[in-house]
Amino acid sequence: MMVESASETIRSAPSGQNGVGSLSGQADGSGSSSGGGAGAAGTAGGGAGRDGRDVAASADSNGEMSPAELLHFQQQQALQVARQFLLQQASGLSSPGNNESKQSASAVQVPVSVAMMSPQMLTPQQMQQILSPPQLQALLQQQQALMLQQLQEYYKKQQEQLHLQLLTQQQAGKQQPKEALGNKQLAFQQQLLQMQQLQQQHLLNLQRQGLVSLQPNQASGPLQTLPQAAVCPTDLPQLWKGEGAPGQPAEDSVKQEGLDLTGAATTATSFAAPPKVSPPLSHHTLPNGQPTVLTPRRDSSSHEETPGSHPLYGHGECKWPGCETLCEDLGQFIKHLNTEHALDDRSTAQCRVQMQVVQQLEIQLAKESERLQAMMAHLHMRPSEPKPFSQPVTVSAADSFPDGLVHPPTSAAAPVTPLRPPGLGSASLHSGGPARRRSSDKFCSPISSELAQNHEFYKNADVRPPFTYASLIRQAILETPDRQLTLNEIYNWFTRMFAYFRRNTATWKNAVRHNLSLHKCFVRVENVKGAVWTVDEREYQKRRPPKMTGSPTLVKNMISGLSYGALNASYQAALAESSFPLLNSPGMLNPSSTSSLLPLSHDDVGAPVEPLPSNGSSSPPRLSPPQYSHQVQVKEEPAEAEEDRRPGPLLGPPNPSTTGPPEDRDLEEELPGEELS
DNA sequence: TCCTTATTAAACACTC
């Protein structure tokens, strides 16, 4: 019974690596970096920028001033402004009569003080022109350390001042309207937050520009006391809205926040934390005492839908991938959405594809960002700074999407528990019968790296691996130290490595046997344990087709392999653009996991193999392969050469004691000349 | 259209 894939639903073909969380984190970082710099100037207000420019201008006009003096001057200015701010705050809090003027003054002064410390004063480029890179770095590190120290002291002073203020206000609470008190506290607190954010942005800018390498101890220092890192200044009013209610809760919250600001030990995450760290969240206590988590506006806004709009609706048509159905109005669109894109296999599959697209794009973004950093580091003629993107991009289980769908991981360090949409069982995702996996393993990532990266995924997700049986069998055999496996061990490897083969009918066992017998690359060896199967690497590579990597057709194939006919061209292009550069990128490999998956093949690179010298015209009985090893002279691409450099013989079991009887050697000297059936 | 490859199913033989 040939149940073919007319109704086959999509299979998730995880490829490449991911890191939604980490990438998003990095994207956030970069976003706050570039945008943060502008934001620092923008939110600081005109005064800040003006003052900063004035100082810079004065510094520039003073051609005699040395860079060290410049830095010293900046620091002195910053300290002076901070002191002024403290004085103004103290006076403002102690004299409640002129709240407005004081607040307005402080609102300017705080950003100014931060702007004074920002690189706007003297741009990195300017500094680089003056100083040599080592000097520059040393100076900036020194400056940063000084600023951090000053800021710590400053925060401490503010903390004390705040406590004094609160005590004073509690005593004079009856004489002062609580609303005014709360407002003033909030304004002060906002300024504090702004300062911290701007400081962070400044440091981020420096770090991203490669001018400051944030040391771990620095990262764990005062910066860690800034859990509001991701909160934009513009979010603050809203952020505080819930806490700004008059009364004791507001005071408590302010007090608590104030304590958090300067607390030496806090569980807040540093902005320099690994990318896999979830986006910084602001924890607050609601007036009712119930803790809540305030996410940055960036996140919340992405989910917000303004009335009359829908993320999937635009320009009068449905933006569902591959749909583009025209809808006159939102109501019609909603109706269309509910009818055409309800929760079913197709929509689920489309959603999964979309997730893969997004993940691939994010991976691409990460890699491009890393490349940019490397380029910048190179152009600055200084050693590369620790790259935030250099660490393996991983997806943690915490990155599970709320939709509960399967999320293909992209790293071996990505434990993913496969989930399914409610109401969709395993069969719903693979109900289409046998899949034709043709050529999928030829243009996808190297099977070894793919398996290394997605080991956990395949192990847990009921997703058919995008490799041929031959590739999988070979991989199973080559993963073993002896490069040999019994049939049962091959079965076990399949079931151990792939949930798909655990949960699906055992037709694949027949296929495995069939492939073992069919392909000459699999050599049956009799030993004391019985019959074991080994891989004749030369034969395996011999049968591989020419290089196909990167072909647009293959891109299309890959997508068609997902059995998702509704993908439109742009969708496919996005997937293609995002997938292939990464799939073949060695940088995406997990070294630890690939170490056990050494062998690469033409599955991996798809390179044509130079025909091997053959002196035989008939296929000999397939017995012991090791005698091939000394003959292997395959012209290969570097990746292939890597493969050949792996320890032990290329072909067959390295353990002579387990190889076939010596008399088999004579038979094996001749090469099989016939091709596969 | 033809060829090749991959997949699946099935029949058959052999061994334990």
Place this chain on the structure above:
DNA sequence: GGAGTGTTTAATAAGG
């Protein structure tokens, strides 16, 4: 005889 293993053939799908 049944299970496991191994071989072979055939049908089908898909891509070149």
